[in-house]
Amino acid sequence: xxxxxxxxxxxxxxxxxxxxxxxxxxxxxxxxxxxxxxxxxxxxxxxxxxxxxxxxxxxxxxxxxxxxxxxxxxxxxxxxxxxxxxxxxxxxxxxxxxxxxxxxxxxxxxxxxxxxxxxxxxxxxxxxxxxxxxxxxxxxxxxxxxxxxxxxxxxxxxxxxxxxxxxxxxxxxxxxxxxxxxxxxxxxxxxxxxxxxxxxxxxxxxxxxxxxxxxxxxxxxxxxxxxxxxxxxxxxxxxxxxxxxxxxxxxxxxxxxxxxxxxxxxxxxxxxxxxxxxxxxxxxxxxxxxxxxxxxxxxxxxxxxxxxxx
Amino acid sequence: xxxxxxxxxxxxxxxxxxxxxxxxxxxxxxxxxxxxxxxxxxxxxxxxxxxxxxxxxxxxxxxxxxxxxxxxxxxxxxxxxxxxxxxxxxxxxxxxxxxxxxxxxxxxxxxxxxxxxxxxxxxxxxxxxxxxxxxxxxxxxxxxxxxxxxxxxxxxxxxxxxxxxxxxxxxxxxxxxxxxxxxxxxxxxxxxxxxxxxxxxxxxxxxxxxxxxxxxxxxxxxxxxxxxxxxxxxxxxxxxxxxxxxxxxxxxxxxxxxxxxxxxxxxxxxxxxxxxxxxxxxxxxxxxxxxxxxxxxxxxxxxxxxxxxxxxxxxxxxxxxxxxxxxxxxxxxxxxxxxxxxxxxxxxxxxxxxxxxxxxxxxxxxxxxxxxxxxxxxxxxxxxxxxxxxxxxxxxxxxxxxxxxxxxxxxxxxxxxxxxxxxxxxxxxxxxxxxxxxxxxxxxxxxxxxxxxxxxxxxxxxxxxxxxxxxxxxxxxxxxxxxxxxxxxxxxxxxxxxxxxxxxxxxxxxxxxxxxxxxxxxxxxxxxxxxxxxxxxxxxxxxxxxxxxxxxxxxxxxxxxx
Numbered sequence: 001x002x003x004x005x006x007x008x009x010x011x012x013x014x015x016x017x018x019x020x021x022x023x024x025x026x027x028x029x030x031x032x033x034x035x036x037x038x039x040x041x042x043x044x045x046x047x048x049x050x051x052x053x054x055x056x057x058x059x060x061x062x063x064x065x066x067x068x069x070x071x072x073x074x075x076x077x078x079x080x081x082x083x084x085x086x087x088x089x090x091x092x093x094x095x096x097x098x099x100x101x102x103x104x105x106x107x108x109x110x111x112x113x114x115x116x117x118x119x120x121x122x123x124x125x126x127x128x129x130x131x132x133x134x135x136x137x138x139x140x141x142x143x144x145x146x147x148x149x150x151x152x153x154x155x156x157x158x159x160x161x162x163x164x165x166x167x168x169x170x171x172x173x174x175x176x177x178x179x180x181x182x183x184x185x186x187x188x189x190x191x192x193x194x195x196x197x198x199x200x201x202x203x204x205x206x207x208x209x210x211x212x213x214x215x216x217x218x219x220x221x222x223x224x225x226x227x228x229x230x231x232x233x234x235x236x237x238x239x240x241x242x243x244x245x246x247x248x249x250x251x252x253x254x255x256x257x258x259x260x261x262x263x264x265x266x267x268x269x270x271x272x273x274x275x276x277x278x279x280x281x282x283x284x285x286x287x288x289x290x291x292x293x294x295x296x297x298x299x300x301x302x303x304x305x306x307x308x309x310x
Numbered sequence: 311x312x313x314x315x316x317x318x319x320x321x322x323x324x325x326x327x328x329x330x331x332x333x334x335x336x337x338x339x340x341x342x343x344x345x346x347x348x349x350x351x352x353x354x355x356x357x358x359x360x361x362x363x364x365x366x367x368x369x370x371x372x373x374x375x376x377x378x379x380x381x382x383x384x385x386x387x388x389x390x391x392x393x394x395x396x397x398x399x400x401x402x403x404x405x406x407x408x409x410x411x412x413x414x415x416x417x418x419x420x421x422x423x424x425x426x427x428x429x430x431x432x433x434x435x436x437x438x439x440x441x442x443x444x445x446x447x448x449x450x451x452x453x454x455x456x457x458x459x460x461x462x463x464x465x466x467x468x469x470x471x472x473x474x475x476x477x478x479x480x481x482x483x484x485x486x487x488x489x490x491x492x493x494x495x496x497x498x499x500x501x502x503x504x505x506x507x508x509x510x511x512x513x514x515x516x517x518x519x520x521x522x523x524x525x526x527x528x529x530x531x532x533x534x535x536x537x538x539x540x541x542x543x544x545x546x547x548x549x550x551x552x553x554x555x556x557x558x559x560x561x562x563x564x565x566x567x568x569x570x571x572x573x574x575x576x577x578x579x580x581x582x583x584x585x586x587x588x589x590x591x592x593x594x595x596x597x598x599x600x601x602x603x604x605x606x607x608x609x610x611x612x613x614x615x616x617x618x619x620x621x622x623x624x625x626x627x628x629x630x631x632x633x634x635x636x637x638x639x640x641x642x643x644x645x646x647x648x649x650x651x652x653x654x655x656x657x658x659x660x661x662x663x664x665x666x667x668x669x670x671x672x673x674x675x676x677x678x679x680x681x682x683x684x685x686x687x688x689x690x691x692x693x694x695x696x697x698x699x700x701x702x703x704x705x706x707x708x709x710x711x712x713x714x715x716x717x718x719x720x721x722x723x724x725x726x727x728x729x730x731x732x733x734x735x736x737x738x739x740x741x742x743x744x745x746x747x748x749x750x751x752x753x754x755x756x757x758x759x760x761x762x763x764x765x766x767x768x769x770x771x772x773x774x775x776x777x778x779x780x781x782x783x784x785x786x787x788x789x790x791x792x793x794x795x796x797x798x799x800x801x802x803x804x805x806x807x808x809x810x811x812x813x814x815x816x817x818x819x820x821x822x823x824x825x826x827x828x829x830x831x832x833x834x835x836x837x838x839x840x841x842x843x844x845x846x847x848x849x850x851x852x853x854x855x856x857x858x859x860x861x862x863x864x865x866x867x868x869x870x871x872x
Contacts, residue, residue, distance in 0.1 A: 002562050003573045093368070093538050097551035108368045150575060238575070296575045 001098075001150045007297040008095035009151045012107070013158025015088035019081045020135035021166035022052070025173055026071055026081075027128040028183070028190040033064055036182055047176045051169050052079050072127065073120055081131055082119060085111050088138075100145035103138065110134040153234045157292065160231035161255075164224050165285040167191075171214050171224075172278040184210035191222045211274065212267055224281065228259040231288070238296070251291035258284045314345055314353070315726065320735050324721035325466045327387065327738075337388040337784065344498040356494045357384050357728060363493070369486050370544055380544075381777030382487055383727045384494055387738065387759045388502075394755060394783045397468055397742060400652030401458050402751040403642060405744045408475050408629045410645040412452045416443050416625060426644045427637045434712055435634065436682045437476070437627020439590060441597050441610050445623070448616070449521050449748035452623035454585070455514065457481075457741045457758075460652065462723035469653050469720075470638070471739065475629040476622060477587050480758040481510060481743045482545035483778055485552075488756070491780040503785040505755035510743070511552035513754075517747035518553075518583045521619045529582035531555045532572065534563070536588050536604045546587050560588070565608025568615045583619045584609075590624050632681040632715045633659060660707055660714040669716040670707065673700050676716045678707070691768065693719060722768055725779065727761055737762045738779065739770050755783040 029048055033041055045067040049057055052071055060066075075082040089111035096104055113119040122130055139159075146152050174187040184207050188194040191214070200217070201209045217223040235252040247253045258281065262270070270277055320326030328338045364370070364379040389397075414421050415432050422429040432438055457478030459471040484507050492499045515531065522529035535546035537559050550557035556572065564571050564578065571578035586593065592602040594609040612618045628634060636657045639650045658665040658676075669676060673692055680688040690703050707714050724735035742757035759779040760770035770776040 001575050002556055002558060003575055004559065004562055005556075006575045090538075093543075093547075096368075096547040097533075097557040104368065105366055109366045112365060 003297050005095045005098050006150065006154045007293070008091040009098070009154040010158040010292065010297075011091040012088050012095070012099075013155040013160075014162040015084045015091065016107075016135050016138050017159045017162035018166065019084040019088065019131055021163065021170070022071060022079075022081050022084065023128040023131035023135075024190040025052075025166070025170055026068065027125055028170075028186045029173065030064060030068070030124050032183060032186055048173060051173050051176065054079060068124065072124075075114060082114055085114060085119075085131075085134075095151075098151055100141075102145050103141045106134075106138045106141045110138065150238065153237045154296075157231055157234035157238075160227045160234060161285050161288055163222060164227035164231065165282050167214060167222055167224050167227065168278040168281040168285075171211060172275050174210075175274040175278075187214070193220055193222065196220065208267065208271060211271060215262060215270065216267070225259055225262055228255050228262075231255050232259065235292075249291075249295065251288045251295065254284055254288045254291060314348060314350075315342065315733060318726055318733050318735070320724055322721065323464050324735070324737065325462055325464050325723040326735055327462070327466075327723050327725045329726075337390045340501050341386070341388060341498060344501045345495075353384070353728070354731070360384060360490055360494045363490055364486075367486070368544065369483070369490075380483055380486075381763065382483075382490060383729075383761055383777055383779045384491070385726055385728060385733075386491055386495075386498075386780040386782045387725050388782045388784065391784050391787055393468070396651060397460065397740075398753045398755075400468070400470075400650075401742050401744050401753045403646065403648060403651050404458050404470065404473065404638070405453055405456050405746060405751045407638065407642045407645050408453050408456065408473060409451065409746065411634075411641055412475075412623070412626060412629055413450070414645075415628060416445065421641070421644065424644070426640050427634070431631075431633055431637070432628055435628050435631040437590065437625065437631060439598075439625040439627075441614075442623065442625030445614055447521065447623055448523050448619055451517070451521055451621075451746050451748045452626055453629070453744075453746055454517050454521060454621040455481075456622075456744045456746070458652075458744065460740045460742065461655070461720060462738075462740075463655075464721055466723070467653070468740075469655050470635075471655055472632060472635060473629055473638070474741075475626040477589065478741070478743065479542040479545055479587070480741055480760075480778075481754070482542075482548040484743070484754065484756050484758050484781070485510060485548070487778060487780040502782060505783045505785045507754055507756040510745075510754050511549060513745045513747075513752055514549065514585070515553040515555070517745045518585055518619075518621055520747045520749075521621055522582045523616050523619055526582050530580060531583045531585065532558045532581050534558055534560070534584050534586040534588055536560075536592070540587075542587065549585070560603065560605045563606040563609070565606060565612050568608075568612050568617050570606070570609065570612050570618045581618060583621060585621050590627060593620075593624065627682070630682075632657075632679055633661065633712070636715065655717050655720055658716040660716055661712045665716075666707070666711055670704060673704060675719065677719055678703060678714055678716050680713055681715055682713070689769065691719065719768070722762075722770070725759075725761065727763070727777075727779070729763055729765075734765060736765070737768055737770065740781065756781045 025048075029044065032039055033044055041064060042062055045062040045064060046057060048067060049062065049070065054070065058066065058070075069080075070077045071079055072081045074080050075086055077083060089107050092099055092104055092107045099107075119127070142152075142155060146155070170187055170191070174183040185194065185205065188197050188210055193213070197210065197213050198205070200213065213220060213223065215224045218225060218229075220226060232252055232255045235249055235255065239249055239252075247256065262281075315329075318329065320329055320331075328335060328341075334342060360382060361379055364382065369380050370377045411421065415438075419429070421427055422432075453475045455478060457474040457480065459474065460468045461471045462468050488507050518531045519529055522531075531553070532555055533546055533550040533553070535543060535550075535557055537543065540546070547557055556562075558572055558581075562572050563581065564573060566578070570581045570584070572581050588604050591598045593605040594607060594611075595602045595605060596607045597610045598605075609618070609620070610624065613620050613624070635654065636659055639654060642648060642650045658669050660666050660669050660678075669678075674695070676692045678690045678692070690699060692700070695703070722737035722739055725738050726733045727736035729736065738759050738761045740757050740759050743754045745752045745754070759781045760776045761779050762768060762770045763775060763777050767775075
């Protein structure tokens, strides 16, 4: 598979997942701002922006509308859902001959909602449900129509790395809200796992249990540990012959080490400084992406030819 | 007259392909009768569905960075079997001549010594490349793919407007148009026997594989694209996808020791045949434009060394030169010893003094075209130009007469087209595509019909607001030949050959014909095992209902769960 196509596949996986998870986070937070009288609008919006990686915060008052614009509607804002969907589609366009036709159409029709105005016409929370549905359609179509070749592993790798990253942001945003109990329940609901969580912990609803579930559960597909181990597996599938000892692949090393670190540390230790731990996790995801890029996509760097002027 | 075509009028002198005055021409008989039931709202909804499909599928092209759906008219253009047989033969003849011409001018140059065409006509062409001299392609093919642009003059006769032997585009729309129209007008499609166009990618792939360098038994074929910002990117992706080969950009390629490799996740892999959709000038910064980042340095040397085949070959632009075009009838006689089957459009060579004098006198009634232009660029239509434009044109011609040819204003034929809620006559041209695999020249039965959507407009290029039509080549004789219709007019037939040619050419692909009868029998004969279903829920539901009733009867007591 061409390096450039592999890179596109990886980023389709990441951007679709990013759009979906951003929608999930926004769904929780907008609901909380509306429902919980103890939460202040301005600081919540600001902390959300910083968790989502907005570098220079706006000087003016940050209202929910402004926050939604930056994180959802504005296609020029690099962290918005609109820009993630646009980027997913651009990547798909570059890999178009490799994607199955139904998958390309799923991505393309999703993107078409932005220029056609349908995207902006939807208000929260309907728009978040729409984004989740479109992501499910894209992922489902990919699952049903893509051969399990290299391209698929890159797609999955992208999705898993992004999911680990975004779940950590979800945990960080829940921890940052400050209020007890409610944010965690809502976060769990946003991941669609509230009932599964209640069943697992027999209705015992604590902050600690919720964090454990989102970070460490080995069976829940959106937990950080689950996503990391799937990502590890994808890298392993990409390396045809494994060495007898250790790991040659830098990305695999990074992902595995972080997962082991999370799993073998005591939960109290993790919980003592959740925001810092989550930031560390996000940095690992970025480093793993760099490692994958160097290992597999390096060939696709733009060609610079120093021609002889004539 | 049916409601749908009521009030439709052909335009002026132009040949209308559907109506001769108010009389229907035979090829369109079925089309009209099958559409007679359709109401305007029905048609409108189908047109809308058609446009939506193209946007969703991303069948688009770029104009200045903006992506637009390729406009497709809902009414197909119908070409009869006999007419097509002539086009088919004429295009083959043309391509064979172009091959011989290119092989000659880049080698011995016998055509010059025999005085058929002056050497300077070739040598001064902006697309003549010394880099191509002396290169002998592996199976002798230089024009693997070509598109010969045809128009239909006022008498209904097809004529060649220009030859495209470099990188003709548009074939993807021939395939997508057919699928879209079949979906939009299933009843009409079913009533016709239309020759299929879907086999094009396989033909192309076979021709590309046949062109592989000697000694390579299982060649790796790639499609080379300038990238997503190119107007024809959709086509490049479609061809790569349907041929099952890689779509590469220049930066994916690397030349090492005279061989071309592509960068993959498993390292470098060799490439043997490149179907390139990049112009000569951008292919290789070593030989051509040094500032090109679209190509790959070393490509030309690898091709000259015979390690990779470029399709189409470098330097083919000579054949596209509109001045060389004027010599084509002579060249056909010279190389093939045949008379041209498809005539040229009358053309003045502005480079010749007497012709120039006449052209300059009649600038306001002629069409002036730059010899190396494509996509309708630089064309000036005399009657439609302002005085200032004509003066500017005159200055340009006097400055470089070699760069221009002049043609009379040819009224392209018209076909009914659905624009702004009603049918109107719009001008069309036709680009049949030919694939040369070295054994024979195969012409895709169909071709791209481009239509100028503005009323009276004669330039049909999509970059100038043109659309397209699905082009139906009929597989059998038209209705009038079958049942002797008293209304049918033999004069309307542009090709008055009474004997029906049973098979102009053996076609391996059967015409798509719906056969519901057979299908049903087939299903009945092989009834598969029954589909298994989950545990029956009926009984459980009845019990559950009982429980509920029991609960409501026994006031307040918890009903037991089932």
